[in-house]
Amino acid sequence: MEIKMILKKHGFKPERIGNPEFFKLLETEAPDLCADRLDYSLRDLHHLNFKISSIMNHLTIHKGEFVFNSKKQALLYAKKYIYLQTKFYSSKQDMVNVKMLTTALKSALDNKIISRKDVIYGVDYDLIKKIESSKDDFAKNLLKMLREKNYAVIDSHKGIILKAKFRYVDPKILDGNSTSRLSEIYPYYGKAIEKARKKCAKGFEVKIISNGKVIL
Numbered sequence: 001m002e003i004k005m006i007l008k009k010h011g012f013k014p015e016r017i018g019n020p021e022f023f024k025l026l027e028t029e030a031p032d033l034c035a036d037r038l039d040y041s042l043r044d045l046h047h048l049n050f051k052i053s054s055i056m057n058h059l060t061i062h063k064g065e066f067v068f069n070s071k072k073q074a075l076l077y078a079k080k081y082i083y084l085q086t087k088f089y090s091s092k093q094d095m096v097n098v099k100m101l102t103t104a105l106k107s108a109l110d111n112k113i114i115s116r117k118d119v120i121y122g123v124d125y126d127l128i129k130k131i132e133s134s135k136d137d138f139a140k141n142l143l144k145m146l147r148e149k150n151y152a153v154i155d156s157h158k159g160i161i162l163k164a165k166f167r168y169v170d171p172k173i174l175d176g177n178s179t180s181r182l183s184e185i186y187p188y189y190g191k192a193i194e195k196a197r198k199k200c201a202k203g204f205e206v207k208i209i210s211n212g213k214v215i216l
Contacts, residue, residue: 024064031170031181031193033059033066041081041169044088050080060174067172067179074171074182078189081169082196090164090200096153096208097146099162103216104131104142111136142215151210160216163203168193 004014016022028034038059042052058073059066068074088094105127108114113134118127131139145151170193172179183190208216 025061025066028065031168033169033171035066037167037169038066041077041084044084045080062172062174062179065172067174069174071173071182071185074173075186075189078169078171078182079192081167082192085167086196086199089167092153092162092204092206095162095164095204096206099160099216100142100146100151100208104139104146107139107142108134108136111139113139141210145210145215151208151215153206153208155205156207157205159205159207161203161205164200166197166200168196 007014007017020026025035027036030037042055045052055073055077058068058070060069061067068077105114105119108131109116109119111134113136114122114127114130118130128143131143134140170181170183170190172181173185183193207214
């Protein structure tokens with residue numbers, strides 16, 4: 001049964017659920033807060049054993065958007081977000097992992113081991129199993145290297161260039177009935193954003209090596 005039919009069966013209107021205009025908190029342009037941005041960042045901080053309850057307790061809704069009611073907690077969250085961006089989302093290791101995985105997927109797609117439908121709608125486990133049981137040795141070896149961490153990364157001006165999307169936030173803080181950006185209250189935070197932006201834009205140029213051979 002299609003998702004649309006399931007929704008209708010339970011009294012929901014698919015055209016409403018599929019219209020982002022009805023869900024303004026779901027996703028917004030950076031540097032504003034939104035449900036998506038808060039979800040992945042707070043979840044990642046939780047997995048890093050950081051206590052997120054204090055941050056969550058000081059988030060509120062004002063005029064249809066997420067804001068903080070505490071300068072201290074807004075600054076804490078923003079600093080942690082920059083930490084996630086520099087140490088994980090745009091780190092060399094994370095980008096290498098993504099490059100190896102996407103290269104394996106592209107090879108499997110080119111060799112018709114998997115389809116675009118598999119990538120978009122499939123389950124990760126089934127997708128990997130299809131590749132591992134195939135004759136695409138290149139893709140299989142990349143997945144094996146990722147799983148066993150049997151590879152090395154060296155900086156090289158003749159290597160592949162890795163660049164990540166720059167993610168950042170500049171939360172609004174509620175004071176009475178008005179709001180101000182965190183960077184307006186703490187100008188040094190605005191400078192921290194620009195420093196992280198420049199580092200991300202620079203990226204990395206590397207070679208990925210396994211068993212003495214350049215893989216990528």
